[in-house]
Amino acid sequence: MSTSPSDASIQVAAAYYDGQTTASRAVQLSIGGGDLLLRGDALELRWPLGEVHVSERLGNTPRLLTFSGGGHCEVNDQAGLVQLLAQVGAGRHWLDGLQHSLPWALTAMVVLLVAFAAAYKYLLPWGAEELSMRVPASMLQKMGDSTLETMDEYLLKPSTLDAARQQQLNEAYAALKTPADSQLHYKIIYRSSPEMGANAFALPNGTIVMLDGLVELAQDDNEILAVLAHERGHVERRHAMRMVLQSSVVGLVLAWYVGDVSSLLATAPAIIMQAKYSRDMEREADVYAEQTMRANGLSPCLLGTILDKMEAAYLAKMKEKHPEAGAAKDNSAMDYLSSHPATKERMRLMCPDK
Amino acid sequence: MQEQFGQKNQSFEFTGSGWEYFKIWIVNLLLTIVTLGIYSAWAKVRRLQYFYRNTRLDGGSFDFHGTPQAILKGRLIAFGLLLGYNAAFEYDPMIGLGVAAVLALVMPWLLMRSLRFKLYNSSYRGLRFGFAGSTGDSYKAFLLYPLLAMFTLYLLAPLAHQRIKRYQFDNSRFGNASFSFGAPVKGFYILYLSSLAVMIGSVLLAVALAMMMGSGAAGAAGIVSGLMLAGPFIMLVMLVAMLVVSSLFSAYMQNLVWGNTALGPHRIFSHVSARRLLWVRVSNFIGTVLTLGLFMPFAAVRMARLQIESMGLAVSGDLSGFVADQQLNATAAGEETAEMFDVDISF
Numbered sequence: 001m002s003t004s005p006s007d008a009s010i011q012v013a014a015a016y017y018d019g020q021t022t023a024s025r026a027v028q029l030s031i032g033g034g035d036l037l038l039r040g041d042a043l044e045l046r047w048p049l050g051e052v053h054v055s056e057r058l059g060n061t062p063r064l065l066t067f068s069g070g071g072h073c074e075v076n077d078q079a080g081l082v083q084l085l086a087q088v089g090a091g092r093h094w095l096d097g098l099q100h101s102l103p104w105a106l107t108a109m110v111v112l113l114v115a116f117a118a119a120y121k122y123l124l125p126w127g128a129e130e131l132s133m134r135v136p137a138s139m140l141q142k143m144g145d146s147t148l149e150t151m152d153e154y155l156l157k158p159s160t161l162d163a164a165r166q167q168q169l170n171e172a173y174a175a176l177k178t179p180a181d182s183q184l185h186y187k188i189i190y191r192s193s194p195e196m197g198a199n200a201f202a203l204p205n206g207t208i209v210m211l212d213g214l215v216e217l218a219q220d221d222n223e224i225l226a227v228l229a230h231e232r233g234h235v236e237r238r239h240a241m242r243m244v245l246q247s248s249v250v251g252l253v254l255a256w257y258v259g260d261v262s263s264l265l266a267t268a269p270a271i272i273m274q275a276k277y278s279r280d281m282e283r284e285a286d287v288y289a290e291q292t293m294r295a296n297g298l299s300p301c302l303l304g305t306i307l308d309k310m311e312a313a314y315l316a317k318m319k320e321k322h323p324e325a326g327a328a329k330d331n332s333a334m335d336y337l338s339s340h341p342a343t344k345e346r347m348r349l350m351c352p353d354k
Numbered sequence: 355m356q357e358q359f360g361q362k363n364q365s366f367e368f369t370g371s372g373w374e375y376f377k378i379w380i381v382n383l384l385l386t387i388v389t390l391g392i393y394s395a396w397a398k399v400r401r402l403q404y405f406y407r408n409t410r411l412d413g414g415s416f417d418f419h420g421t422p423q424a425i426l427k428g429r430l431i432a433f434g435l436l437l438g439y440n441a442a443f444e445y446d447p448m449i450g451l452g453v454a455a456v457l458a459l460v461m462p463w464l465l466m467r468s469l470r471f472k473l474y475n476s477s478y479r480g481l482r483f484g485f486a487g488s489t490g491d492s493y494k495a496f497l498l499y500p501l502l503a504m505f506t507l508y509l510l511a512p513l514a515h516q517r518i519k520r521y522q523f524d525n526s527r528f529g530n531a532s533f534s535f536g537a538p539v540k541g542f543y544i545l546y547l548s549s550l551a552v553m554i555g556s557v558l559l560a561v562a563l564a565m566m567m568g569s570g571a572a573g574a575a576g577i578v579s580g581l582m583l584a585g586p587f588i589m590l591v592m593l594v595a596m597l598v599v600s601s602l603f604s605a606y607m608q609n610l611v612w613g614n615t616a617l618g619p620h621r622i623f624s625h626v627s628a629r630r631l632l633w634v635r636v637s638n639f640i641g642t643v644l645t646l647g648l649f650m651p652f653a654a655v656r657m658a659r660l661q662i663e664s665m666g667l668a669v670s671g672d673l674s675g676f677v678a679d680q681q682l683n684a685t686a687a688g689e690e691t692a693e694m695f696d697v698d699i700s701f
Contacts, residue, residue: 015413017480022529023674024414024479058400059374061407062415072480074415098381105377108384109648115387 010087012080016040019070029065029073031087036065038073049088056093057100120250125280128245132238137184137205140241144205147240151209152191159190159212166190169210172221173228179291184235188228190215198313202231204240217309225296226289226303233288239281282346290350304347363623364673365666368659370408372652378404379651395426405654406476409662412673419482420475428468462496463489473526481676487525495521512542519611528617530679537614545610549603553595560591601632612665619670626664634660 011028016038027040036052038045047067055064063081065073075081098104159166170188184206191209193199198213208231210224218224234240290300382397399422406416435457443450466487473483499514516539523535564587605628612624638653667673 017414019480020678021674022414022479022481022676055403058404058407059371059378060369061404064407064417095381099378100374102377105380108380112380112384112387 010080010084012075012077012084014038014065014073014075014077016043016045016073017071019072027073029075029081029084031084034088054085057096059100124246124249125242128242128249129238131245132241135238135241140184140238141205143240144203144207147203148189148207148209155195156191156193156209159192159210161190161212161215165215169215169221169224172225176225176229176292177295178229178232179288179295186232186235197317198310200227200231202234202240204235204238206232206235208232208235213313214306214310217313218306220302222298223302223306223309225298226293226300227306229292230285230289230303232292233285234281236288237281237284239285242281283349286346286350299351301347301351304351307346361668361670363666364412364669366662367410368408368662369410370404370655370658372655375404375655376648376651380648392426395422395429398422398425405658408658411478411667412669414479414673417477418475419477420471424471428471458497462492465496466492469522478528479673479676481529481678484527484679485525486527487521491521491525512546513539515546516542523611523615527679529676531618531676534616535611535614536616537610541610541614545603545606549599552599552602556591556595557588560588563591564588597636598632601635602628605631608661608664617667618676620673621668621670622665623668624665626661630660 009030011030014027014029016025016027017023025040025043027038027043030037035046035048051068053066053068057063057078060078063075063078065075173188186206186208188208188210190212192212196211198211198217200208200210200214202208208228214227215224286303289303293300293302378400382393382400385393386397399418399420402418402420406418409416439450439453439457442453466489469487470485473485476483495518499510499517503511503514516537519537520535523533526533605626608626609624612622615622634656638649638656641649642653
């Protein structure tokens, strides 16, 4: 076998099958006069090159030369075939180079990893936000109602706050000027919960659940207003809806990617990643609260003050429950896994003078 | 390779390599994502061709001839069905149930077409495989027997499984030669019952061990702490048992089904080792998790090597005597018609 590409005497060993039986016949392939020539024991065939389909290179698998009249050749001599085809300037499949080089494989890998990371960090939150802003109010109402129903059943107890006090807070909240008007119907409902203590949370439909513990903890009604503004920020920015959308997309992609491995494994990262999202959302709600407070001539530092108290109350309760745990752990250590950013950091952002 | 009475055992060989497939896989995955999934049909053809062409028997290799267009069409149909199904349920559960019933009625036919697509597009030494199963039999295998199994509290599940395999294998063709399937129903029952027995046995063992651990401490406190320990412990034992049993089950099932199948005069044999299957599965899983999925092409190659190289053909005479089926070729003559109606709904 010659190595010169212009030499017409290049021969490549192949196995020929006629397509009618499984009989294998050893042949030598060569090119002459615009035809592909097959020569073997008592066998001589020729096909115009235009009637021969050459399979693309696929790793080290045999190359197949299929003839339009039926029959094909199987070639295991990769290098020889490349030389033979080079004689007639046969083109390669456009992916040939890409699929068989390590640098390209590594490039594709890096591009994929960067694309996934970028999609997760930017595309997903953006998509969820765009979509959640288009969710009709009736659907948010439904989501809020069903959430409250479940919580009332398992977590919440009726409030012991007297009606006059509730009315007073409702009026203060109604008088609060807010940055943007929305189509949602905002209201406060009062509940108590020994487990959750001093807290308040927003439902997707604009209802804010105020727990007795928080009203008792606050020394100043403006502190309560700060919390209400923060919670309203969550609703305005559709945080609950966005969380649901984001975690379901992440879950879907992971389930598709991990495939048969384990669906259990697919849900765990989704939950951890979700915690990170809600940290960003807390900041967003803080910004909303800050704007609201300033618009009403109130100090945004009040939110920091009440958050500090809520945290202290929470830690005290934890200590009471698990005295063996000793002193409260350093809050910053829990920062990564917790869904609430460390209060100190939030205060610094909102209330730089302090 | 042993020879007796003109018979010789010819093993399948698998010549793929993990690195080689990784390079093909990652480039095609990137293209799939860039084209929002459309290119996945082309990627699938390439994947199948890579695995088929690396599978060799007696010097010849297999090949896959399906077109990406047919696969894309199949995927669009599957996606449409799924979407319609979910939308119907969202709209009204009653309509959803109706759609589910219609799907169940269409499914056997779709599965039959899918088998035909897969086999007709597979070849060895230039000869196509084929599938001659009738529509009526596909309804028996894919609808009647599974329903029977359901209504008998799965007492007939092994029978239903055997009927599905029998339908698939007995109706397969290579050229004008037929596959014949002889795995007895008894074999399926033995496999199902022994898997169940091992599973129940390991749970009982776990509970017994947990109770022993609990009884170490005295009184009510001992029982409580024993129970607290027992929960996770039993879960762990169940998980390990499930892994072991599912590997045993798949290995013996492959051996049962393939080991009782013959192609014309040539008997097929299959000796997958359950222990090696378990090892490949566990190590593939760990590798895939640790590399965030980048190990998947290596895992696929390892699994294919184990499954393919455990099989072979007890060749009587030689393998050069198969002849193309003129009738099959005639019906599939217009490849266009074949592609119009044959879909591939498997992913």
